[in-house]
Amino acid sequence: MKAIVYNKYGSPDVLNLTEVDKPIPEDNEVLVKIHASSLNYGNLVLLKGEPFLARFAFGLLKPKYTIPGGDIAGRVEAVGKNVTQFQPGQEVFGDLSTSGWGSFAEYVSVPENALALKPENLTFEEAAAVPMAAVTALQGLRNKGKIQAGQKVLINGASGGVGSFAVQIAKSFGAEVTGVCSTRNLEILRSLGADHVIDYTKEDFTEKGQKYDLILAVNGHHPITAYKRSLKANGTFIHVGGSGAQLFQTMTLGPWFSLSGKKKMSSLLQRQNQNDLILMKELLEVGKVKPVIDKTFKISEIKEAFKYFEQGHAQGKIVITF
Structure with missing residues (x-):
């Protein structure tokens, strides 16, 4: 599968689109085909390794997680034998920040508690703007x-x-x-x-x-x-x-x-929480909340997306599509 990979901290220029092995879900994991992701401040921390204290969690000298990205929206492709909440074909969205990151890729395999069913009234791009x-x-x-x-x-x-x-x-x-x-x-x-x-x-x-x-x-x-x-x-x-x-x-x-x-x-240090994600799904479906999207970039344009995000003037979210 295609994925954005980096092996050293730095500017967006260290990010590269390359081929990696497609993940295989463990017994308690869900394999998701990713349709969209989005950028958050945490993505800059992972990219640059700044502030320095963050490196104690993300890798002291080089990135611990070589495929960045936290937000996802996509479709379940397969589930492990112990998964009870999801089944293949369902549309989901989620936050990977406590389960290895990795949303800038075609597929990801994550614990089921990182996901929730995607709001029915949102596109994949809109849903990807929500979680974190x-x-x-x-x-x-x-x-x-x-x-x-x-x-x-x-x-x-x-x-x-x-x-x-x-x-x-x-x-x-x-x-x-x-x-x-x-x-x-x-x-x-x-x-x-x-x-x-x-x-x-x-x-x-x-x-x-x-x-x-x-x-x-x-x-x-x-x-x-x-x-x-x-x-x-x-x-x-x-x-x-x-x-x-x-x-x-x-x-x-x-x-x-x-x-x-x-x-x-x-x-505040935000923590991934499935119940909070489900609550946001409910608020989105009844129209009390809607995502605001500034720009959408293709995964091949990830460097340009990060450079735009670094400017700090985005109106709402920046979304990455596959």
Whole structure:
């Protein structure tokens, strides 16, 4: 089968489309013919080996997982004898980040708990945009943020992959949502249901004096003290993306701020979760959430896809097709 393979950390130029052996499913695995995948921040971490601490999980000197890619959407081709949830012919989507990665290939063999049935109203391309980004947004808002109906929620970096899902998921919980993005993305946020939009090129939300119950930081370079200033007395700040300095501050100062006051400040490490994926399937099928896709690239254009993704201005997700 064809697959994207790399054997050293570096720029997108280290990625190569080549022939590898087609996987054979173990007793508890599902063999999926992949129709589409998508790019996430974790793909850049795997590609570059940065930040350096990530190498302790992904390979210290060279990549441990030589076929990158986390999100998949495709069709079940075969199942191991112990698999109970799926059967050949079914359409599925999933997150491979805790089961060896490998979605930039024609086939992958993974444990059944990495998958869920694909939403019936989505194409393979649309479904591939969902797993990692949507579950990250869900876990940040619900698990870490303890989101409640009627709360004022701000999403910084609201037009990207995680952010566009976060706006919709927050609305599905009954929150009043403010999205922060650049000028060209304001209408996208309004179409996703944001109650208020802030153009960061024209105003700094941390200087407006508005207070929020929950802030989800998906992008940006504000110091953690600026976020703290924008929280209500019992507010919560969750970091899921942004500058390295911001992450460092959240990890070091966040626990201190949380212990010394009522405001809670922490970072999120998204984890693959089948139940969360099934919940997203339900939200997608009833129309409460929809994926936003910026561009679609063929697998042979993977280098160009990564270079576009690195620019950091995608509106929603970047999808890879086979």
